[in-house]
Amino acid sequence: MQRIRVWDLPTRLFHWALVLIVFLAWFTGDVLESSMEQHQWLGIAIVGLIGFRLTWGLVGSRYALFSQFVAKPAQVKAYLKGDWKGVGHNPLGGWSVVVMLLLLTAMVLTGLFANNDADFTAPLAFMVTSDVSSFLTRVHYLVFKLLFVVIGLHILAVFAYKWILGKDLIQPMIDGHKLAESETDESATGGGWLALILALSVAALAMWGASAAWYTPPAKPAVQTTPDW
Ligand code: HEM
Numbered sequence: 163m164q165r166i167r168v169w170d171l172p173t174r175l176f177h178w179a180l181v182l183i184v185f186l187a188w189f190t191g192d193v194l195e196s197s198m199e200q201h202q203w204l205g206i207a208i209v210g211l212i213g214f215r216l217t218w219g220l221v222g223s224r225y226a227l228f229s230q231f232v233a234k235p236a237q238v239k240a241y242l243k244g245d246w247k248g249v250g251h252n253p254l255g256g257w258s259v260v261v262m263l264l265l266l267t268a269m270v271l272t273g274l275f276a277n278n279d280a281d282f283t284a285p286l287a288f289m290v291t292s293d294v295s296s297f298l299t300r301v302h303y304l305v306f307k308l309l310f311v312v313i314g315l316h317i318l319a320v321f322a323y324k325w326i327l328g329k330d331l332i333q334p335m336i337d338g339h340k341l342a343e344s345e346t347d348e349s350a351t352g353g354g355w356l357a358l359i360l361a362l363s364v365a366a367l368a369m370w371g372a373s374a375a376w377y378t379p380p381a382k383p384a385v386q387t388t389p390d391w
Contacts, residue, residue: 167349168249169338170223172358176215177335183207184266184313188306198282205273206285206372212267213368217361223353225249231256247343258316265309272302274372285374 169177187204190197219228233241233253240246241253251259274286276299287295323329334340342348370376 163342165339166249166342166347167338168225168334168340170226170350170353171338172214172218172222172353172361173226174335174338176211176218180208180211180266183211188310192306195278198278202273202282202284205270206369208266209270209274209372210365210369212263212270214361214365215263217364218353218357221353221357221360223350225251225350226353228260232260233257249340249343249347255319258312258319262309262312262316265305265312269302269305269309270372272298272305275299276302285372288374288377288379 183204187201187208190201190204218226224230231251231253233256237246237253238257246252250256274284275290275295277283277287277292277295278299279296283295290298320331323331
């Protein structure tokens with residue numbers, strides 16, 4: 163069977179950047195609780211990555227498209243019966259990607275309105291009352307726990323594929339290539355420069371929105387100071 167290109171470079175860079183940034187966000191937010199400034203910027207970077215991936219899922223190359231890997235229940239059933247062949251995300255894996263992206267979105271959206279009950283308020287917290295901000299902070303922690311479990315299962319599944327089924331999924335996520343499984347499997351096409359510019363623009367716009375760079379806080383009323391006598 164022929165070696166074909168499955169994961170384009172933007173998808174691979176997205177994946178490994180996400181792994182690094184999610185790790186650093188966990189480290190700064192959970193381990194070093196005093197690094198909220200860095201944690202906030204890592205969260206904004208994740209917003210950019212999600213904006214990029216959601217757009218790339220619509221305009222990217224073949225196997226990165228949602229239409230390719232968001233499977234119907236019958237396809238998931240067939241996969242579970244061992245009746246599926248393909249080189250992209252398998253039907254169950256495709257759904258795990260959707261779940262991870264949804265949880266990551268929920269995590270950054272709630273994080274942007276959060277506060278730490280001390281010296282930190284997230285960039286968009288000014289838009290909500292402090293009660294809502296505290297509620298969203300609790301949801302942020304909860305979603306993080308869920309995401310932690312799902313990421314754990316994801317990594318476990320990848321290693322189960324390697325060690326139990328003898329199928330290496332990691333190398334293709336590094337070099338982009340797999341062996342074709344059937345005659346109809348072909349190298350990915352699509353996802354050209356225009357698509358990349360569009361996805362990067364959405365990412366930049368999402369980061370700008372999340373950082374509240376568009377917001378100018380109202381000027382504080384001038385305080386009448388007592389002359390220095
Ligand atoms: C913070 C940790 C991680 C997150 C959030 C994460 C998330 C994701 C996402 C969203 C995808 C879908 C890629 C796409 O289509 O854009 C994916 C795929 C993949 N990830 Fe991860 N990942 C993590 C850690 C890892 C690690 C540590 C490994 C390897 C040891 C790994 C190996 C893979 C592989 C091989 C795929 C492709 C699976 C397939 O062939 O269907 N991931 N991951």
